[in-house]
Amino acid sequence: MLENVKITRKLPLVIISFALLSSISTGMMSYKFAAEQLILSAESKLVALLDSRKESLLQYFDTVKRDLFIHARSPQTRDAVIEISEAWADLGRSQQSTLQSLYITDNPFDVGQKEALLNAEDGSAYSQAHKKYHPFFRNLAAEHGYFDIFLVDKTGNILYTVKKEDDFATNLLNGKWKDTHLARAFTMVNKNPSVGNAYLTDFERYEPSFNQPEAFFATPIHKNGEEYIGVLIFEMPIKYINSVMQISAGMGETGETILIGPDELMRSNSRFLDGESILEASVHTESAVKALSGVSGVQFEQDYRGMEVLSAFAPFDFMSLHWAIIAEIERDEILSPLRVFVSALAFSVLAGTVVIFIVGYFLASDIAKPIAAMSSMMNRIANNELDINISVSERKDEVGHMAKALEVFKSNAIEKDKLQKELTYMAHHDMLTGLPTRQLITDRLQTMTKSYSKEHFPFAVMFADLDNFKTVNDTLGHHIGDEVLKAAARIFQEALRDGDFVARIGGDEFVLLFTNLREAEEAMEIAEKLVVSIETGLKLVSSTIPVTLSLGVAVCPDDAEDTTSLIRHADEAMYRAKQKSKNCCSR
Structure with a gap:
């Protein structure tokens, strides 16, 4: 092979040929691998954003449903x-x-x-x-x-x-x-x-x-x-639903999430359409049709604007609602880091045989290792390991761009996790007083009643209602009423011991749980102190209209041993206290 070519020319030619072949092969494989990883990363990100939006909406509708039942x-x-x-x-x-x-x-x-x-x-x-x-x-x-x-x-x-x-x-x-x-x-x-x-x-x-x-x-x-x-x-x-779907953090320049009804009309505004698109813009795409028929998935397609996008889709069902929820981002934005990568690779091939050979070897290692490391990090982030350190050196080339994109992906995953925790907290805590809601204290009480035995110390359930609170609201205004509720909540919290619990269940009503009582009579002693504390403490907030406390007490096991009966007994005792004279407790 090349017998008539001098070795001084043949060897460089062979080395150059193999170096070029190696560079081209490495470049092609690196391009394919990087594209696959970018698409996988975009798929994981879209699915995570889709799940986050869906969970937020389900929690919202479920909260409204519970609120409707409570007030009915x-x-x-x-x-x-x-x-x-x-x-x-x-x-x-x-x-x-x-x-x-x-x-x-x-x-x-x-x-x-x-x-x-x-x-x-x-x-x-x-x-x-x-x-x-x-x-x-x-x-x-x-x-x-x-x-x-x-x-x-x-x-x-x-x-x-x-x-x-x-x-x-x-x-x-x-x-x-x-x-x-x-x-x-x-x-x-x-x-x-x-x-x-x-x-x-x-x-x-x-x-x-x-x-x-x-x-x-x-x-x-x-x-x-x-x-x-x-x-x-x-x-x-629809403004709350629209505000959830309009969150653009983590969606890039071309990404968005939208809701679609069974009539194929949007139930949220598009960030790319001028004016109102709710109940106006039609979405007849393959993703929308699949999601409305109950199918979930991720695929490339042309969206309602005619743009090629990566679309994650799923059905959204709540009671009589049967919608489709879609998260999508344009293909060009997903693969945009590869353009810089290809330019750098072409320049390195033209730089010369020796430079290609040397630089090609180090460049392959320099590119492959960070991409593999980022791939591993992507998988760990996809598994919700959000405490990992993205240990890729600061760079100005496409690998650095990918590392920064991964940092954004990690930040979005952390933000999603934080948002889910905040939504869970909001769903179970009263926004005015910061106290737990009815659901939390009911769960706590059900746990205690199920595990209670005769060898345990008695515990008490107290149903509290503020006297004259409506008069304060109507006369002094709701801002004073809010201060009264917050002050009452602080007084209740200061009265708690280890293991005790207090929740606001609506309006001016609270439920308190006192555990490990030495005897049933201790519950009435605590109740009487609470009545005095409320009367004294709330004078500072509402000095012109006295706000007092009517408190009903139920003791387990003396009065009842199941959750429903204990709450009902405490509620009835509270009404007896109101009928008696208010500003007192009853059992």
């Missing part, structure tokens, strides 16, 4: 329906015209602010009931982010709304709005008003609410847990 079963809601229904009947047959005139037409507040009117001052029983219950429901809607709250009787009359829009005082079975999804939510619950039943509509434009996309969540209201008396409906705006 509360004495406040039940009494409101009963009293407002009686006042409604007193108005005769002109309820709609009378109430819309009082609370909409003659309402002195501007459109969108009609809820500010507390009492129409017409002397009717309806206005008295409205004055009594409107602050509670208005505060509930404001605190929980609901656009409106409806109380509807069994015959479809909208007895009460917070917002006082055009649907107020109309009938959902034969009135102007009988063909809306609000009427559909009422009808579905009205057909089966059993305890625990609920119905959630999809988002549709609702004309009375400025034609904005709204959903309605409905559940029946019962008197004494048996007699069906009406329906509680929450009107849910």
